[in-house]
Amino acid sequence: MQSLDLFARNKLADLDQRSLRRRLVDQDRQDAIWIERDGRRLLSFSCNDYLNLSQHPLVKASAIAAVERWGVGSCSSRLVTGNHPLYSQLETRLAELKGAEAACVFGAGYLANTGIIPALVGKGDLIVLDELAHACIWAGARMSGATVLAFRHNDVEHAAELLTRERARHRHALLATDGVFSMDGDLAPVPALAALAQAHDAWLMTDDAHGIGVLGGGRGSSYAFAAGKPSVPLQMGTLSKAVGGYGGYLCASAPVIDLIKTRARTVIYSTGLPPATVAAALTALEIIAAEPELCARPVIKARRFTRRLGLPDAESPIVPLILGSAEDTLAAQQALADAGFLVTAIRAPTVPEGTARLRITFTAAHSDESVDALADVIAARVLKRD
Ligand SMILES: *Cc1c(COP(=O)(O)O)cnc(C)c1O
Secondary structure, three states: OOHHHHHHHHHHHHHHHOOOOOOOOOOEEOOOOEEEEOOEEEEEOOOOOOOOHHHOHHHHHHHHHHHHHHOOOOOOEOOOOOOOOHHHHHHHHHHHHHOOOEEEEEOOHHHHHHHHHHHHOOOOOEEEEEOOOOHHHHHHHHHHOOEEEEEOOOOHHHHHHHHHHHHHHOOOEEEEEEOEOOOOOOEOOHHHHHHHHHHOOOEEEEEOOOOOOOOHHHOOHHHOOOOOOOOOOEEEEEOOOOOOOOOEEEEEOHHHHHHHHHHOHHHHOOEOOOHHHHHHHHHHHHHHHHOHHHHHHHHHHHHHHHHHOOOOOOOOOEEEEEEEOHHHHHHHHHHHHHOOEEOOEEOOOOOOOOOEEEEEEOOOOOOHHHHHHHHHHHHHHHOOOO
């Protein structure tokens, strides 16, 4: 056997043995919340389409119209010929929603973080980030060549300790965190981090992939705190979750956005988004800006669920049920599928070893009855409370 194939087989065998192998399964979407999988119709509590905008008639219509007008691809980098006129409309809309001067749209959230961070900091600079920050924040941080230090999850004192010790030895400092943690559903203490960043002349970046559209009336985690809007000079996020389509963004001041558009490698060296994708995001953002009650609904559903199970109140549309082992979590996923629910197991390395979990997400379209039914099945078959 070729050494390459042997290498792959051995790796796979090891992953199989530890219940860590992942497999792609066809997911045939029936509508906003129903999915057919393995020939069975399941009610999904695993999609990030919190407002069901991926299926919204107006969003679909604007994508179709853009295909008719501009075709299916953008055909080059935005800096060459890929910058069709919808981009500037979308960026204006995004900046408005986030209360920023300007915005830059990227091909995806992953491309945003791996483009933004190395464009702003490098060798001789410092990055202080939450240990549970999303994989693509870590990827961007490592690619930058800056010194990278992690603080314990949501521990502002630990972040302060690191900045006090290290800040003076570095030219610039970036303080980075998820606004809403993607696998835990909790919020970062954004106001305290903003104060800390200001005290140390560090640049605060929040990744609001799971905040836009669902927190702060749809404007994201910067608007979710009673004390008012903290200063977050770098508001990053994605168009792939509540916005329902695909793409990433950064909202910031005009000079920062100008710099990103000329220096971020994932803008320069990657093809622009298809026009239909930009058109869909633009319509979705208009719906988000116009319908704060729709935006509030996913968290209301999540809270209904946590209250029914006697868990701490959900802070976002994401509720984790940490079961520990990968085997137990896969068994729980199967038990829920047998009951008609799609809730996928999340295992290492997406979450730390020993903290495998069911990650349950709620959308505006879930009925109260189905939220209650899921909670009751989980109580009986996963938590075994009967
Ligand atoms: C999903 C996610 C991303 C990546 O966004 P994509 O648009 O899917 O590439 C980045 N950060 C966080 C916190 C996420 O949950």
